[in-house]
Amino acid sequence: MRPAVWAAAIATAAQAGHFTEELATGFHQRLPAAFDLPPMSLGLFVAFNLAWLAIWALSAWGLARRSTLALFPLWFLGVASVANGLLHPLLALREGAYFPGLATSPLMAAVGALLLARLARVTA
Secondary structure, X not given: XXXXXXXXXXXXXXXXXXXXXXXXXXXXXXXXXXXXXXXXXXXXXXXXXXXXXXXXXXXXXXXXXXXXHHHHHHHHHHHHHHHXXXXXXXXXXXXXXXXXXXXXXXXXXXHHHHHHHXXXXXXX
């Protein structure tokens, strides 16, 4: 159980760093624009990310206390982290330039894969 808790904590911290990069580089405007959609409001973008960070931090705490309720949000974090690791480079290729979140996306893929592997051991 302990390795999964550590992986969840690391993935949550990495997501906080990823969110920081996205916030600093205008992800909330660039992602919708890439699909000809209106920009997301900064307030909504920040609230959405902070809410998920809180959920994941509480889920890591819950996992440490062997709560099965903690598993679903952490599986989501693992899948979302791997998806971030794949999608940001694809968006950069599509745009032909840096896309917000690209710098931290390889870290997200790695910690997401680690988290998924650790969760698989806990739930097997």
